[in-house]
Amino acid sequence: MSTAGIVSPFSLLDGAIALASLLATLWVGLRVKRYIGTIEDYLVASRGMGLYVGAASLLSTEVGIITYMYQAQFGFVAGFSAFVVGLITLAVCLLVGRTGFVITRLREMQILTVPEYFERRYSRGVRVLAGVLMAVGGSLNLGIFPIIEARFLAIVTGIPSQYLGWTMAALLLVALAYTALGGMVSLIVTNYVQYVFLAAGTVIVTLVCLRQTGWSGMVRAVEGHMGGHGFNPVEDLGVGFIVWQVLLWIALMTVWQSVAMRTFSTKDAAVGKRMFTLTGFLFLGRALIPMVWGIAALAFFWGRAAPLAAPTGATPAAQIEQLDARLNETFRRDLDAGRLDRALPQVDLLERLAREEKPRTPEAARFEDAARDRRGEIGLLAMPWMLAAILPTGLLGLVVAGMLAASISTYAGYFLGWSSIIAQDIVAPLLRRDLSGQGRLLLTRVTVVALTVFIMIWSLVYHLPGPAYFYLQVTANLFMAPTLIAVVGGLYWRRASATGAALSFVLGAATSLAYLVPQLKVDVASAGNLSWALAVAGFVIGSLLVPRAGNGAHAGAGSEEARA
Amino acid sequence: MSWALVWLIAFVVAFSSFVLISLAIAVRGVAEIRELFAALEEERRRKPF
Numbered sequence: 001m002s003t004a005g006i007v008s009p010f011s012l013l014d015g016a017i018a019l020a021s022l023l024a025t026l027w028v029g030l031r032v033k034r035y036i037g038t039i040e041d042y043l044v045a046s047r048g049m050g051l052y053v054g055a056a057s058l059l060s061t062e063v064g065i066i067t068y069m070y071q072a073q074f075g076f077v078a079g080f081s082a083f084v085v086g087l088i089t090l091a092v093c094l095l096v097g098r099t100g101f102v103i104t105r106l107r108e109m110q111i112l113t114v115p116e117y118f119e120r121r122y123s124r125g126v127r128v129l130a131g132v133l134m135a136v137g138g139s140l141n142l143g144i145f146p147i148i149e150a151r152f153l154a155i156v157t158g159i160p161s162q163y164l165g166w167t168m169a170a171l172l173l174v175a176l177a178y179t180a181l182g183g184m185v186s187l188i189v190t191n192y193v194q195y196v197f198l199a200a201g202t203v204i205v206t207l208v209c210l211r212q213t214g215w216s217g218m219v220r221a222v223e224g225h226m227g228g229h230g231f232n233p234v235e236d237l238g239v240g241f242i243v244w245q246v247l248l249w250i251a252l253m254t255v256w257q258s259v260a261m262r263t264f265s266t267k268d269a270a271v272g273k274r275m276f277t278l279t280g281f282l283f284l285g286r287a288l289i290p291m292v293w294g295i296a297a298l299a300f301f302w303g304r305a306a307p308l309a310a311p312t313g314a315t316p317a318a319q320i321e322q323l324d325a326r327l328n329e330t331f332r333r334d335l336d337a338g339r340l341d342r343a344l345p346q347v348d349l350l351e352r353l354a355r356e357e358k359p360r361t362p363e364a365a366r367f368e369d370a371a372r373d374r375r376g377e378i379g380l381l382a383m384p385w386m387l388a389a390i391l392p393t394g395l396l397g398l399v400v401a402g403m404l405a406a407s408i409s410t411y412a413g414y415f416l417g418w419s420s421i422i423a424q425d426i427v428a429p430l431l432r433r434d435l436s437g438q439g440r441l442l443l444t445r446v447t448v449v450a451l452t453v454f455i456m457i458w459s460l461v462y463h464l465p466g467p468a469y470f471y472l473q474v475t476a477n478l479f480m481a482p483t484l485i486a487v488v489g490g491l492y493w494r495r496a497s498a499t500g501a502a503l504s505f506v507l508g509a510a511t512s513l514a515y516l517v518p519q520l521k522v523d524v525a526s527a528g529n530l531s532w533a534l535a536v537a538g539f540v541i542g543s544l545l546v547p548r549a550g551n552g553a554h555a556g557a558g559s560e561e562a563r564a
Numbered sequence: 565m566s567w568a569l570v571w572l573i574a575f576v577v578a579f580s581s582f583v584l585i586s587l588a589i590a591v592r593g594v595a596e597i598r599e600l601f602a603a604l605e606e607e608r609r610r611k612p613f
Contacts, residue, residue, distance in 0.1 A: 035604040048603045050596030056589045080571040087574060188600065192593045199586035206579060219568055231567035278585060285582030288575050 006338030008158040008388040014397030015157075021197050021401035022174060025408060029178025029190040039440045042183030043112045043420050044265040049188055051266075054275040056195035057188050058262045059282045061413030063198060065149040065403045068290040069380060070469040075294030076379030079222035079230025081237055082294075085245055086287030092249040093280025100273045102254040102484075105491050107269040114255050114483060115425035121490040122498035122548075124429050129505050130483060131425030134257060137478035137509075138418040139451065142411075143458035146172065148380070148468055149407055150459075155338070155384040156400060169456060171404065175411035176452045180445050184265055187412055194405035201402020204395060205387065206289055209296035212390050213303070218292070221299035225348070244528035248477065251484035256476070258417035290383070297382035300390070304341035308349055316357045320367050323350045331374060338385040340378055347374045380468060411455075419447035470524045474515045477528050481535040482508035489539055500543030508535030 036042050049057065074082040096103060111117055115134065119127035146168040154164055178186040213221075222230035229236040253259060253276065266272040311326070313319035327346055334343040351371035357364040391399060423444040428435055435443065482504040489496040489504075508531045514520050515527035522530075 032601075035601065035608065037608060041604065041607075045600065046604060046607060048600045050599060052589045052592040053596045053600070055585070056593055080567065083571050083574055086578065185600070185604065189597055192589075192597060195586070195593075196590055199582070199590075203583060203586075215572065231571065281578070281581035282585055284574075285578040288578040289582065292575060 004339075006385055006389045008156055008396070009391075009393050010157040010388075010396055010400070011393045014393055014400060017394075017397030018157075018400045018404055022171075022404060022408070025190050025193055025405065026174050026178060028193055029182055029186040029412075032185045032189050033178075033181040035185050036181070036183055036441075039112070039437050039444070041185060042441055042444060043416070043424075044261065045184040045188055047110070047265055048267060049262070049265040049271075051271050051274050051278065053188055053192050054262055054266055054271065055278045055282060057191035057265075057413075058259065058275065058279050059286065060191040060195045060198060060406065060409035061187075061258050061262070061417075062283075062410070063286050063406050064145060064410030065152045065407045066145045066410075066468065066472075067286065068293070068403070068406070069148055069152055069383065070472065071287055071290035072294030072297065072383035073376065073379040074469055075291030076298050076382050077294075077375055078236055079226045079295060079298075080219075080291075081226075081230055081233040081235075082291045083288055084233035084237065084242060086284045086291070088242070088245050089249050089253075089287055090280045090284040092246070092253050093276050093283055096250075096253050097273050097275070097277030097280060100269060101250075102487055102491065103260075103263045103272050103276070104269040106254075106260065106487070107263050107266065107272050110264075112264065113421050113424050114257060114260050114487065115421060117487060117490065118501065119429070121496075122486070122501045126486070126498050126501045126505075127425050128429055129502055130479065130486070131421050131429075133479040133505055133509050134483070135418055135422045135426060137475050138257065138414070138421070139454060140458075140478075141472055141475040142414045142418065143455055143462060144468065144471060145407075145410070145414075146455065146459035147462065151381065152384045152403070153400075155381065156388050156396070156403075158388075165460065168459065171408055172411060172452055172456060175408045175415060176448065179412040179415045180448045183416060183444075184261065187409075187416060188265070190412065191409050194409040197398075197402045197405035198409070199402075201399045201406075202285075202289055204399055204402075205293060205391075208390055208395070209293050209386075212386075213296045213299040217299045217303070218295045221302050222295060224302070225298065238525065240529055241525040244525050244532070247484075247532050248473065248480060248528065251480040252476070255483045255487055256480070257421055258413045261413075261417055261420070293383045293386075294379065297386040298379075300386045301340040301344050301378075301382060305345045306341075308345040310349070316353055317361050317364065320350065320353050320357060320364060323353065324367055324370065327374065335377060335381060338388065340382055340385055343374070344378055347371050347378065351375065415448050415451055419451045420444055422451065423447040470515075474512055474524060474527065477512045477531050478509050479505070481512075481532045482539070485532075485535050485539050489543070493543075495543050495547060496539070497543040497546055497548035499546035500539040500541070503538035503542035504535045505538075507538035508532070510534075 040046055095101060106117060109117065115127045115130040118130050150164045150168050153159060153167060154161060159167055178190060233242065263272045266275060311319040311322040313322045323346060327350065331343055351368055354364040354368035354371060358368060387399065427443060428440060485504050486501040511531040511534050512527055514522045515524055
């Protein structure tokens with residue numbers, strides 16, 4: 001069995017390519033500051049965004065190193081079944097693009113943030129409540145990006161761990177500099193440049209993966225590891241997970257702030273609809289391409305592994321304990337040195353033995369869970385370790401440049417998205433006095449800086465409790481279900497009231513939080529679906545019990561407070 | 565049709581459309597950015613900050 005670790009061939013040339021791409025982005029981003037005069041320029045680029053740069057901006061914002069990592073992890077642990085999420089994304093984008101569901105009405109209202117709609121339709125209280133949940137959920141969601149991405153960069157570039165914190169801080173500061181100064185105009189222009197790097201890196205990695213393992217090698221690896229589960233999403237992931245993903249993606253494509261800001265920035269509603277149709281296919285690639293990298297990593301490390309001798313314990317239970325003890329000793333070191341070809345077979349064997357032993361010895365379930373968690377950890381790092389092993393110097397620099405571009409564009413987009421909500425929908429309404437346009441602009445810039453500081457601190461102190469994909473989805477789900485329900489209800493149901501909207505936010509958020517309390521043992525799909533069910537129930541019951549003030553009003557008209 | 569074939573087709577569609585749309589963005593994006601700058605410049609002339 002191979003026991004040699006992997007050492008990245010990242011060289012000075014690679015470093016120079018990556019640095020040049022960063023400097024080019026920063027230079028472009030800072031140059032457009034002169035176009036920013038009003039809050040509308042700053043948040044929605046005076047609504048002048050065209051179709052192609054809109055698609056580039058949308059994808060650059062929603063693709064970071066973390067996206068590639070968790071999608072690759074998903075492919076690694078679920079095989080081809082994971083692809084169903086990409087198909088759902090495509091279907092949702094096409095639905096939104098063809099029908100203009102929600103986005104057309106919001107775009108025509110000329111709002112700057114989603115919670116702004118809640119004040120127009122319901123009340124200022126609902127706006128602030130939604131803003132708080134979005135700010136908390138969005139910031140926590142963004143807060144783990146640097147933690148995960150630092151691991152990718154450490155593996156692929158070989159940067160010593162003592163410099164990682166500084167590297168991530170530098171990346172965040174680059175994003176902060178041009179976002180704080182140039183707002184959405186900077187984002188649109190830098191997103192275009194970043195998209196070119198990102199797309200080039202994505203294509204390079206995909207071709208290298210296909211050359212390394214071949215499609216048939218990936219199919220064999222999934223068959224060997226997962227059998228039919230690796231191909232059939234209903235068997236593997238379950239109907240509940242699929243339903244939740246459909247709902248979540250409808251929400252993400254319509255009311256997720258960084259996506260909605262792109263809708264609000266388009267020239268008109270028609271361009272917005274076409275942007276979603278075009279982006280649907282890019283989002284399909286956003287899911288499937290890195291998932292294939294994850295499956296290629298599975299095939300790559302499985303192909304390098306030598307057969308593992310079974311432990312020598314007298315009973316299966318003793319063998320399981322022996323194997324678990326061996327893994328406790330070596331797993332972390334193997335993971336950190338890229339010896340996944342040694343860790344993976346041991347984890348596989350432990351999981352198989354524990355599964356077989358579970359009917360006779362219930363305690364074996366604990367070992368099965370532990371093996372599954374370890375498989376998840378391997379899945380997260382397998383793709384970067386594979387890239388470090390197979391990419392030659394020069395190409396590695398281009399790929400890192402693409403990944404950094406993806407990452408910084410996401411930071412920048414999310415900084416602007418969440419800080420606009422904190423400034424426009426929490427701080428400004430609570431000040432209880434009208435701010436001038438310049439005042440709002442300054443407030444948003446200050447919030448961008450404050451959010452960046454928070455993200456830096458959070459990424460240093462927080463330790464991820466489980467798979468990144470689930471953490472990200474749960475923090476997003478904290479507000480996604482009630483936001484979409486309150487927007488759709490507000491737009492299409494006359495009786496929708498502020499009480500219903502508020503109840504929907506409280507119940508939807510509480511259910512999502514249940515996933516983060518381990519004692520409740522709520523799995524991620526159940527928490528997600530329950531969040532949707534209770535958010536709908538709260539919205540309907542609240543609206544029927546406490547109807548809105550006035551009658552015959554229509555979406556987009558004055559708020560309930562204004563009517564009262 | 566087997567699942568393996570479905571996923572192969574899905575991947576071919578995903579990768580080829582990613583490449584084609586990316587090329588379209590790279591080519592058409594420059595003109596759109598120029599248009600955006602012109603519009604912002606025009607607005608700045610009309611309404612000086």
